[in-house]
Amino acid sequence: MSILERHRKLTAIWSSEPGFKGWFSTVNHTDLGRMFLVTAFFFFLVGGVLAMLIRAQLATPDSAFMGPEIYNQVFTMHGTIMMFLFAIPMFEGLAIYLLPKLLGTRDLAFPRLTAYGYWCYVFGGTMLLVSMFLGIAPDGGWFMYPPLTGAIYSPGINTDFWLIGITFVEISAIAAAVEITVSVLKFRAPGMSLDKMPIFAWYALVTALMILTGFPPLILGSVLLELERAFGLPFFQAELGGDSLLWQHLFWLFGHPEVYIIFLPAAGIISTVLPVMCRTTLLGYGWIVAAIVALAFLSFGLWVHHMFTTGIPHMGLAFFSAASTLVAVPTGVQIFAWIGTMWKGRPELRLPMLHILGFFVTFVIGGLTGVMVAVVPFDWQAHDTAFITAHLHYVLFGGFVFPILAGLYYWLPHFTGRKRFFRLGEVAFALIFTGFHVTFLAMHWVGLLGQRRRISTYQAEDGWTAINLISSIGGFVLAIGIAIVVIEVALHAVTANRGKRNPWKATTLEWAMMTPAPAYNFASLPHISSREPLNDDPDLAVRLARGEGYLGDSGPGGRRETLTVNASSGQPDYHVIYPGNTRLPVFMAAVTGLFFLSLLLKFYWITPLAVSGVAFLACRWVWTLGHRGDLPDQPVGHGVALPNSIAVDHGSGWWGSLFLLTANATFFGSLLFGFAFLWTVAPGWPPPALFEPSLLEMAAGLAAAAASTAAIRRAIRANRNGQTVMPSLVLAIAGALVLGAVIGSLMLRTPGPSAHAYGATLLVLGGYGLFHAALGALMAGFLAMRVRRGFTSPVRRAEFPIVRLWIDYLAVVGMLVLLAAHVPGFLT
Template sequence: MNALRRHRDLARIWDSPPGWRGALASVNHSQLGIRLILTAFIFFLIGGILAMLIRAQLATPGSAFAGPDVYNQLFTMHGSIMMFLFAIPMFEGFAIYMLPKMLGSRDFAFPRITAYGWWCYLFGGSLLIIAMLAGLAPDSGWFMYTPLSSKPYSPGINSDFWLLGITFVEISAIVTAVDIVVSILKVRAPGMSLDKMPLFAWYMLVTAGMMLIGFPPLILGSVLLELERAFGWPFFDAARGGDSLLWQHLFWLFGHPEVYIIFLPAAGVISTILPVMARTKILGYGWIVGAILALGFLSFGLWVHHMFTVGIPHMALAFFSAASTLVAIPTAVQIFAWIGTLWSGRPQLRMPMLYLIGFFVTFVMGGLTGVMVAVVPFDWQAHDSAFVTAHLHYVLVGGFVFPMFAAAYYWLAHFTGRQRQYRLGTLAFWLIFVGFNMTFFLMHLVGLLGQPRRIDTYPEGIGWTFYNLLSSVGSFVLAFGIALFVIDISLQFFHAPRSRRNPWRAGTLEWGMSLPPPSYNIGSIPHVESRDPLEDDPRLAHRLAAGKGYLSEPRRGWRETMAVDIVTGRADHILVVPGNTMLPIVTALVTGAFFVLMLLKFYWLTPLPLAGMAWLGWRWAAALGRKEDVGPLPIRGEETALTHAEVEDPPGWWGSAFLLAADATFFGALLFGYAYLWTIAPNWPPPRLMEASLLTLGLGLLGAGVASAARHRPAAQREGLGLAGTAAMLIALTLSAFFAPPPTEHAYNAALGVMFGYAGFHVFVALLAQLFVLRRRRAGYHSAARRAEPRIAQLWTDYAAGVTAIVLTASHVPALMA
């Protein structure tokens, strides 16, 4: 009876209210993960339909199925949807749903951030689909190369839809990545040290870290191009000191890591499913972790791999060609570990295994052609041909779609609570496998025969017709296979029998709960002593349901889960996460209003949503914290722990630190662009430099030093000094912007404008944070034990001080040298 009462109380605390209000306010990670997966799959189907239209156009020479303008929108939207609206959100949704369950947790570290990311993704993706339905879809390619995407060559708002919509979606990706990193590092079952984490968690940790470093350069490029299109700031205009290749550098600083960002989560799925299908343990756990880390590191040194034909020095060609070849080594380590696992086990040819075999065939072929295009002489011949398109699809579809289809069948019971009954899936697999290879293998051949990519038609009699026709037929076979896959999965939701718990006899924690899981995942949180806790203790699921773990008894209506030491997994403190709220959707709507006003050219109204976001950010922070010291609370037996409000480094501090890491990457890319234009672009330095002001420079550096050093003072002095120093930085930046020449004259001036704006924004955020802390201290929310909020505010202040010092120095030194 006590067990039933405990589960009822947990359900009351963690469930979402019924009805549409409950759906809008829900912050439950399982619901949000399912929403992301379903929405991403819908976008996948839309992108697939666009691909069929492309193949219909190319099936025969001189086809009039779609004119050049429509065709440009088709291939731009197809690439954009698949890269930005399907692949990344799909694995994010899967991670949001599955990671807490694998880690033995009840939720993510920041449930409201998870919900905010979902709504931003939905609204940003909808902007692009609305543009397509209105005939205003972007038409400059999913890579948006300048000057084709610049105002003179793309005068409508087509490119603006891409720039603003994708930036909106990227905000979702960044905040979700922060949530994933902090949750993996801090919100795990006690005892789960780093070397006991499931491999999927390692893959997602590196992937999310790559997102924090890889996505900001694309966001920066989108901001700069939109500023050029909207206000005439000439970052990419060579006549005014810009350079169009700057866009390619910023884009591929994101674009090549993007390939591995997509591949790594799928590889994590393989490393999880394969040993279960082979009835053995994964071979080379440590080697795989090392390969993941190496792949994440090396992927950021390959961006020029996509720019071999733009005319770069031979030494750079040799370096990036060697790096592009070297990255095959950590990939091969994983593949050999998987082959060794199969060799040492007893593989069962069940539905997930079929798709894993499909992965091995297609991804290895894509990897081999990747090594081919990494060699400069070959790349010079194959660049911008259909061969490269085929290679990309072998890597992305083979490396992501096939493993995710395997995941759909492996974890289907987790979502439906039912076991697979119908056998349409086998036929669907063979149609998908044959149709895919029929489509894209032939594209390798027609590419070697000289067919460029991104062409809407071709003449008859040059040897391309037969290959294009068969390739188009293959695309429709592939589409029929995907349709059967959808039917097969859908049938499992409604007509299949109930599944038993842990139908695959796996050892990871996500199978140690009822299917489908309740909103709180598990009745109590386990203490983990190995990588396969369910295999070591077959009764673990029953003991957890009976309340034999951590946090078994609900209290105070809190949503509690355990936070641990990052390395050892030792129980550190209790994390009390916020409950259902409308704040995420309201904040996403206000954020979306800013982008829509920019799109409609109502620039004079954009301060309103910016002010709304500042007010909502204040509300987000004000909803947390408490006015009393709670002290140690029981967590299991005689063990006790503090709540997150009373520890030095709660998840909120770590979240700010990782968000600032992404922010610093954005700033680093901005400084890279400034230095690149100074070195490469024509007409540098410009005729009129900024009027140097040593007084302004000194005031800014002094303010930065005072604001950062204030942390060592008592509370009352610290707040006064922090506010004074931050105000001095803001005044110095304002004066510097006043002395700077108009940003439309030259790219140097435009770069200064962006740097001053970036620093000013962060100083303003630091000022808000300090005012918030001042008010909270006076309201009684801070004490000797509750010091997290001042430490987080100081973190933002230190970052603003560092940025201000760098920006003022970088902007004044060239003028002083002139």
């Protein structure tokens, strides 16, 4: 088969439907990555327009441009859009587009999940945009502190848009994080052990793990606050045993890791692009990996530095102050490793390099002011002033936007296969760089003079007029620079100025393909033996296109296929057949949206319908996978034959469940933390009445939990030995149902959920347990159906361990919920 024939055949198998219809049914990572990036960039422009409105408002004293009602919405939406609808999705889009190409494979682990995440992002983002155009956007500041955002002081629907819309968008973040984690660990080219991964994959892996553990506290906080607003469960009301500080803990438990979730991918771009611009390799690969991991751990230990003024004891603050300053050390390691890389090589001032230099100047200043505000007494003065606003823009613009622009210009030839014709980028860089520093250096100054953040206006006698005007002018210069970038990218896309392959002479795998990237990425998969595959073999692209690598002969029945590797060693593991184009993800995202919409508009009778709809579609989703007959091991070339993904113990679904449960456990852990926090710190505890414990119910629940895990294990053994599994599965279902019933009784007997935070928290704990009991029963029932229809056999066993994970999780959660509810009653 010639290169061209192979290309045509693979394109027919892998490509999306033509035209705009293809947007709705595509599951291809290249297309979805592009859609993510374009959508995120659109939200960046929307957020940027809001920023211009803010600067227009503050340019003059006593401004009558906007009243506080509008202004409060504008700054809240600016922060919200930039954080949730621009920065995180931008990372997701870049990772979705690049990772399979960098890792030498053909797609991500769960193509339909990529599409589902994208549509959740679009629908959730649209909800927030609609609220803005109707003038009922959230207006409590992007961190939404209650009681200000509670039902008493914010009775309108504005806050609900934030809580519900952002939670909807966060589904996409969690989906992308699961996807990225499993893809980096399993979906790589053979031979690519962990230490041979391109450095960007390390950054993406750590970032994804941080999303899985950083976002659940915020999701929990949003759920609790929405429950308080909608049903009067008083989690944050001091007079009813709640505490507004709980929100601050949950929010910043998310919010600080969030800063590194945004910074790390950008640092990954620098670590990838900088060595290419310097004609050398990255200095200290192992050190950088260690620094990233250290940063991830430290970032979870410093959320309290956003709460230095909330009256936490000074020695407690000292611990978090130490953690906050220590986090600068791994950042320092990276900064100096990059400068060392530049010393090692011969840096060339090309356009991506200019943005990297912009990053250095801006981010170093942001880091230094960050160390300043990490020092507690200084923060007591600077907290909530424009100094903080300036600091965080130095960190986020310097640490994210400049690297993204560097990456944009670096990968633009890859996205389009063209080269720049009009050289506008250098002018744009000069405007962006100058404009940014004028705007925000001035803002540091006015903050030190006492200007608070979030004020909508000030008086002439405050003496801030000139500085604010300078700051606003800088802001508009910056905006013109961004506009020129947009114009240049648009011109780039319409001019047919073909570029050559690998214009930067990079050594990573994404350049070992034609550009723009073909739908299948690689006609055959390479065998990797170093971190610089294109350095070892400059002709790799041609050899892969000729089908000389793995999977060179397109697989069974013309289906999309790839192979996975052992997570650490990179030895080939199993063979994967992907689902093709489908509209199921967009449908499921729409029904998920219906669920959120019913909560937002308080049409609660729709909610159960939407939940059933999602459950039904999820079952369909999984049902389409698998085979009714045993498949022989699939030869993948080079004398290797691999089992199919359903004929292994730990398939992709198991890995995905494992990481989804990681996020889920963080959510539950945060809930238990909240319970303990309220009990020990909030005013008005202990509650007037404890839950009436019942030894019978507790014992029945614990026994049911133990029985269901034992039963699912028995089912796995029976399946392996070719015996009947039905009795064991029925027992597992019965166990989950009994556990659910006991927890349901707990919820019914909870004392006064709307009278005290104690009852409210128990109700939520119970609801969480009940949901998992229903889910466990559903999954075990689904597995029983699969067994009946012949989808399993002693060989085709991959579905059993997945159900086992969820049943085990249910058992642990169920036991903890029962203990948390019953034990305090026994002790008094």
